[in-house]
Structures are given as structure tokens and as C-alpha cells.
Amino acid sequence: MASSSLPPAMEVGESRNWTELPPELTSLILHRLGAIEILENAQKVCRSWRRVCKDPSMWRKIDMHNLGDWEDMDYNLEIMCRHAVDRSQGGLVEIDIWYFGTDGLLNYIADRSSNLRSLRLTRCSQITDNGLVEAVLKLPLLEDLELSYCSLSGVSLKVLGQSCPNMKTLKLKRYPQKENDDDALAIAETMPKLRHLQLFGNGLSDTGLNAILDSCLTLEHLDLRRCFNVNLIGDLQKRCSERVKVVRHPNDSTHDIDIGSSEDEYPYGFSDIDLMSDDTEFDHYYDLTGASDYSDYDQFDYYDDMLI
């Protein structure tokens, strides 16, 4: 874990005692550290901080972002997560899980958090399609769903859409698919209120895209990076750019996408080459140097997602 640098040196003299800070401001600062650090470090500092760290308001949004290294250090993140959810006392609205988690955990969360609005799962390889569906059926208020490299079939995506009528943001990152409109058609059929859609590595074709454009009339942001079965040219491109404010093309640069590894480092062996299935027809699609087409590319638009 990287260490951070300290602020400029203070003048010698009276030093403020930070426990004098109002609890809600302490909470604001500590929350930014993420659930793991709050539980492991912050709450052990002193009694008043422990009180702040036990308050349910601190646990309305749970960020368990990590680089996969806590598991290596023998921490059981599943237990930690359950504990975090307990502290929310039913008030959980947003949760972000990386590199761990089982169907059991997901359903533990769903059973206790019927008000959940936002669910983000990245590389949760043990979570199954069935487990995910079972959980989502208990989360009718879900409006923001992000699944990166998790198991989910097109059929299940449809069930998901039907259970969550308020879905406004869907981000689905897949290992590259062959031509396949299952996801696109499921979305078109069940998620009419979508505002932000990201399909990364998806197999959708022009047909799927048109279906989405037909149904999702409030779409404002459409990200189709690495969806190489879509030909975003001519009329289709026109249709997209007229209907949707921000469009990311299949060949646009992906340097700003946080997929659990930096450009140079792939802790789980995940690389542009490893990405693909056994099918070698994908070989020629991979532009490893980045984007060739910057026409709609506004790198700063992605910042709002990354800052969360």
C-alpha cells in the first residue's frame, strides 16, 4: 500500500487537538478513507473516534475498494463487510465491493438493506448469476448498478431490469464477447429509464444498439468502448449523437477506466491479451496503444464517475 506525503510542516507552537472537531466533520474526513481503513485503523485511535465510527450515518455508503492486497494479508473481507453492513442498521444506500464476496454475503446485504440504491461489484469471481439475481430481487429501489467481470447472463439481466424499475445507471464490463445481443435486448426491454449506460467489451451489434435507442429515451451517456460488433458509422452514429449527449465509441481510449488494475500492472494476470476468451478472432481488435478515434472523446467527462 502506498504511503502518502504529509502536508507542509507546521509552525512550532500550539497544536490543535482534532478530537475538538465536530463529529460530523470527523465523520466526513474518516469516511473518505473507506470501510477497511475505518475498521482497521481509524476507529482504534481514540474513544471519541470510535463513537463516530460506530454511528450508522458513517455506514450509509460503504466503500470496500481495495487492490486485492488486504486478502493477501489474511484479512477476511467478507466478515468485515458484514460487520460494516451491520453498523448501517438498515440505512445502507450504496456499497462498492472489489475482489471478494460470495452469494451469501450479497444476500446478507440484500436482506438488511432494502433501501439500497447503488451496488457496485468488481471482480467478485465467487458471486454466481443465481446469487446475484436472488439478491437483486430484494432490492427494488436499486438505480445504480455496476458489474465488472461478474457472472450475469442476459436472461438474468432481464430479471434484474424487471425487479428494479428505477434503474438509471448501468455499467456492465465483460470479458470480450462474440456477437451477442442478449444484454442489449434485455436492457431495451426492461430499463426504459436509463440515463447512463456503459457496455464495455460487450458483444452487442447494431441491432442491439438500435433496440436500446428505441427504448431508452432518457439516455444521456452511452459508453460502448470495446464493443467491437457495433459499427458506429453513418446513420447509426448520427442517431446516437443526436439522441445522446455523450457517446464513447468502441475504439476510444480506455485509460480512464478503473478496472481494478493500472495500465501497467495487472495483479490478477488481467491484461489486454489475457482478456480474451480462447477465441483468437479477437486478436486483431486490440489496439494496445490506446485510441485511434478521439472525435467524441472528452476525457474529463469520465471524472465524475472516478471521483465517487
Added chain:
Amino acid sequence: MSSNKIVLTSSDDESFEVDEAVARKLEIIPDMIADDKAILLQNVTGMILAIIIEYCKKHVDDVDSEAKNELVMTWDAEFMKNIDMETLFKLLIAADYLKVKGLIDLTSNTIADYVKDKSPKEFREIFNIENDYTPEEEEELRKQNEWAFKDLN
């Protein structure tokens, strides 16, 4: 283009004349602006108020719903970089009192970024906090961390 000016005065009698739009970024102000064009901010010193006003001038045209662009974010980072912890503390409290939302978030995030990955002991050093746990309580805390060991089942 003429604009209304408001005079903000700190607890230690330092006065700052600013455009009304800038003053309104201190969301506590609208309640105070009636006919009065001079406002006394009793809980904020001149030094801190100056910093806050500088932030508000830069952010006067912000639209809440829009994501901040890269230039503004760079400015914010630079702006925070040279402020020491003691001042950050006072700034956070003042920004909270004056209800300058963007600055509250920026300041608290800056502070948090300085203490990422720190141990409890390091926290105490940086924030000048005394450890008021007894050794028994600390041991108890350690044991309660049931996640600290991988599942042995």
C-alpha cells in the same frame, strides 16, 4: 457590468469587499443579506476568511450538477497543497460554519488523503490525539477484529 458589493468583516476586524455572487457562495450569507451590505462574521478570523474568499472567487461560476473539469481540480489541489494541518483544521470548521459546500468537501478530502494508510499511532501523531484507551480496552478491540484472520473453518 455593475454588481453589488458586499463587505465581509472577520472576527479580528479585517474587511473584504466582494461581489454579491461570491458572498453568496457562503451559504450562511443569504440569511444575513437583507439591506445590509456589510456582514460581520464573528467566528472567522481574517486569515481564514481570506482563504475562503479566494476559493469562492474561483468557484463563483460553478454549476452544482456538473462535474468539475480538470483545470479547476488542478487549481483546487494546488490551492490546498500549501496549507498546513493547523490551518486545514480551522478552514474546515469555518467552511462548515459558513456553509461553503465545495470547500467543506475539498478540505475534508485533502485531510483524508494525507492520512490514508496510516496506523492508529500515526493518526495520533498527526492529529495530536491522545490515546485514551486502556491497555485492556485495546486488547479487547484487537480481539473483536474477527476479520483479522482468515476463516479457519
